[in-house]
Amino acid sequence: MVELDQDYSQAGFGGSIQPGARPALLIIDFVRAYLDPECSLYAGVEEELAQAVNLLGECREAGIPVFHTCVEYDAAGVEGGVFYRKVPALANLVKGSPYCAFGEGLEPAEGEVVIVKKYPSAFFGTHLAATLSSLGVDTLLICGLTTSGCVRASAVDALQYGYIPIVVREATGDRDERPHEANLFDISKKFGEVIGIDDARRYLASL
Amino acid sequence: MVELDQDYSQAGFGGSIQPGARPALLIIDFVRAYLDPECSLYAGVEEELAQAVNLLGECREAGIPVFHTCVEYDAAGVEGGVFYRKVPALANLVKGSPYCAFGEGLEPAEGEVVIVKKYPSAFFGTHLAATLSSLGVDTLLICGLTTSGCVRASAVDALQYGYIPIVVREATGDRDERPHEANLFDISKKFGEVIGIDDARRYLASL
Amino acid sequence: MVELDQDYSQAGFGGSIQPGARPALLIIDFVRAYLDPECSLYAGVEEELAQAVNLLGECREAGIPVFHTCVEYDAAGVEGGVFYRKVPALANLVKGSPYCAFGEGLEPAEGEVVIVKKYPSAFFGTHLAATLSSLGVDTLLICGLTTSGCVRASAVDALQYGYIPIVVREATGDRDERPHEANLFDISKKFGEVIGIDDARRYLASL
Amino acid sequence: MVELDQDYSQAGFGGSIQPGARPALLIIDFVRAYLDPECSLYAGVEEELAQAVNLLGECREAGIPVFHTCVEYDAAGVEGGVFYRKVPALANLVKGSPYCAFGEGLEPAEGEVVIVKKYPSAFFGTHLAATLSSLGVDTLLICGLTTSGCVRASAVDALQYGYIPIVVREATGDRDERPHEANLFDISKKFGEVIGIDDARRYLASL
Numbered sequence A, B, C, D: 001m002v003e004l005d006q007d008y009s010q011a012g013f014g015g016s017i018q019p020g021a022r023p024a025l026l027i028i029d030f031v032r033a034y035l036d037p038e039c040s041l042y043a044g045v046e047e048e049l050a051q052a053v054n055l056l057g058e059c060r061e062a063g064i065p066v067f068h069t070c071v072e073y074d075a076a077g078v079e080g081g082v083f084y085r086k087v088p089a090l091a092n093l094v095k096g097s098p099y100c101a102f103g104e105g106l107e108p109a110e111g112e113v114v115i116v117k118k119y120p121s122a123f124f125g126t127h128l129a130a131t132l133s134s135l136g137v138d139t140l141l142i143c144g145l146t147t148s149g150c151v152r153a154s155a156v157d158a159l160q161y162g163y164i165p166i167v168v169r170e171a172t173g174d175r176d177e178r179p180h181e182a183n184l185f186d187i188s189k190k191f192g193e194v195i196g197i198d199d200a201r202r203y204l205a206s207l
Helices: A002-011 A046-062 A078-086 A088-093 A128-135 A147-161 A177-191 A197-206 B002-011 B046-062 B078-086 B088-093 B128-135 B147-161 B177-191 B197-206 C002-011 C046-062 C078-086 C088-093 C128-135 C147-161 C177-191 C197-206 D002-011 D046-062 D078-086 D088-093 D128-135 D147-161 D177-191 D197-206
Strands: A023-028 A066-071 A113-117 A139-145 A164-173 A193-195 B023-028 B066-071 B113-117 B139-145 B164-173 B193-195 C023-028 C066-071 C113-117 C139-145 C164-173 C193-195 D023-028 D066-071 D113-117 D139-145 D164-173 D193-195
Touching: A023 A046, A023 A128, A023 A147, A046 A066, A046 A139, A046 A164, A046 A197, A066 A128, A078 A088, A078 B147, A078 B177, A078 C128, A128 C078, A128 D128, A128 D147, A139 A147, A147 A164, A147 A177, A147 B078, A147 B147, A147 B177, A147 D128, A164 A177, A164 A197, A177 A193, A177 B078, A177 B147, A177 B177, A193 A197, B023 B046, B023 B128, B023 B147, B046 B066, B046 B139, B046 B164, B046 B197, B066 B128, B078 B088, B078 D128, B128 C128, B128 C147, B128 D078, B139 B147, B147 B164, B147 B177, B147 C128, B164 B177, B164 B197, B177 B193, B193 B197, C023 C046, C023 C128, C023 C147, C046 C066, C046 C139, C046 C164, C046 C197, C066 C128, C078 C088, C078 D147, C078 D177, C139 C147, C147 C164, C147 C177, C147 D078, C147 D147, C147 D177, C164 C177, C164 C197, C177 C193, C177 D078, C177 D147, C177 D177, C193 C197, D023 D046, D023 D128, D023 D147, D046 D066, D046 D139, D046 D164, D046 D197, D066 D128, D078 D088, D139 D147, D147 D164, D147 D177, D164 D177, D164 D197, D177 D193, D193 D197
Parallel strands: A023 A066, A023 A139, A066 A113, A139 A164, A164 A193, B023 B066, B023 B139, B066 B113, B139 B164, B164 B193, C023 C066, C023 C139, C066 C113, C139 C164, C164 C193, D023 D066, D023 D139, D066 D113, D139 D164, D164 D193
Antiparallel strands: none
16 A cells, blocks of 8 residues: 555655653453454454563553553443444443453553443543543553554544554454554554554653 | 455444434535645545535435534644644644635535534534534434544544434545545444435435 | 522523423432541431432332442542542542442442442543433433532533533532532522422423 | 631541642633623623733743633524523623623733633533643643633533642632632632632742
């Protein structure tokens, strides 16, 4: 898609925004529903899980704030509103289901904030923006699942709420490569930066 | 993408949500920046404009509420926050620029609400959700520009805020077919319905 | 305050808004922190509790949606942001504290939504507005604690989000009569209706 | 109200939050509707206006970001939703009315952001929070009209969105002393700091 890249650049998309001095890490919905082959939401993201565990470790070492999101609904799905009606697979995420648990190696540590969300964006209907703002965060390292769903929605909202969204490619995944790549393209051109995990590492080291 | 369709359906995506009894029309950013070949944002969407004019006419006849969005920034772009830094082309939309004007045939009529927004989503930082709610609207017919930017962000937010998003395909456009189709796919599977203008017409007639 | 009433009326405040046809009940923070004399937040609202239990019973009989809010923070209070720094008494509401439990007779029933909030308004950083909207609610019967804190903030937000706020006087309380009355005055003049529990009963019967 | 003060302090309200290093000024609704004795909203706040002009001058000298809010509705008041129905006096603020203009000496300068709002809170349905966040602001000096309406609602939201609200007493006013004082009391105990203009001056000098 070389010529698509060029077309976007000439049109004035894709300006590069520099990460700030006060980042936080946001790990989106890395829960067992996407990791267990028994679940219809299984996404085949074992490698991305391993990289997310690495990234989490580096962020803990760097001492930056860490946020974990997960999804949980009441038994009838009333809390999921129109989203729950649109995506029948969300019934896998009723409160108490083992599919709601965090992936192995991604369990929240003490002092890390868990955001229980009902919608695609980690910001929508949650206290994420207020917490980031009260902590003075300016940049959000983002990873998790899935690129075309909650990662994209959260990256767009990060930008909207005034934070610089930096998606870490290797630690972000989806059930199919095509929506994955299409959404990374959109994010990189209009909403934030998409970087490799080595660049994330260098950035953390530079703080 | 037959097999991608099947994969999503089997996984429990793409449930069909029925439109409600109290729709409104939301026309997103159909402004001259995208219609004037002199502007870098020009998207070649003349046919989509014609269809949007048709759709607006039908909605007026049906007597449903109509919302128009446009984008306007202060000269320094402070109001555009991180978005303005990310997309240099937004400098075309500084208040007072002729590029901010609505496309021909899409000028707001008396009694129609104009939402001046700063970010991709028509809901973000605007009184759209409050107005829809106070009017008892339950469904949002959505058209406009661009599919991979403000239309997608607004459709996701419509769902999140509790409205049924119905994107009208022929009246929605983008500068390139690939992001256009990729985003209609994501919307149709996870966030709302994508319908043809003839179906929109039948729906309006059924009210 | 007869002459204050008159001054406000002549100035064009206090227009009476009629309740709609699709109400929900919102019970705000009726938790043990305010009910247990051992806790510094104890507010002496035993009579209001009894009336809230009555109101809840009537709403269940009428079959309208019921929402309960409570407050819970992480051990460090990071989730409470600036609010937690401003009000040291919020340390009583760290997750796991018995003070977080609902008052006797106000335990949520199956199918009723529990909103765990971090801030004064029941709408702020929660999925309340989205759920109300997706259910087609137009009116919010409000009761709970405390008038000058979370009840006022929630009533103002109900109005802002497009819902008609109806505060039920006898089921709403505060630790001191003066802020209680001052805030009911403000609400009744600018943000919503303040009615007696008998009027609430008649309204529910009329649905 | 000495004993009320004591009661609140002993209960754990009124913790003092220190202003941060990156403040902005928010001047709320200082428009002619409240300044012209012909308008029913006239509030008799000439002295407060003079002090707001002073405060604005000091903030400009200190070089901090300045935000001005005003209110404007469409002719039918649809944009005002339930608020417009509740407060008939808002009809004075239809777009184009001379009552919408800023008070003398408070006209926005180039580079200052104007927030056109529809609801009590300066944050609700506006891009204020996003702009503050993208600028790295941590503290909001607040003044304007009226204490029991838009100032209180904005101070509560400032706290909720993660900013330290500092209301400057002499530059803030209302049509009656009783709601004015009652709301300053609530703000000072639960939502923010209320300081004198001399303290504001010292704070600005200390930056």
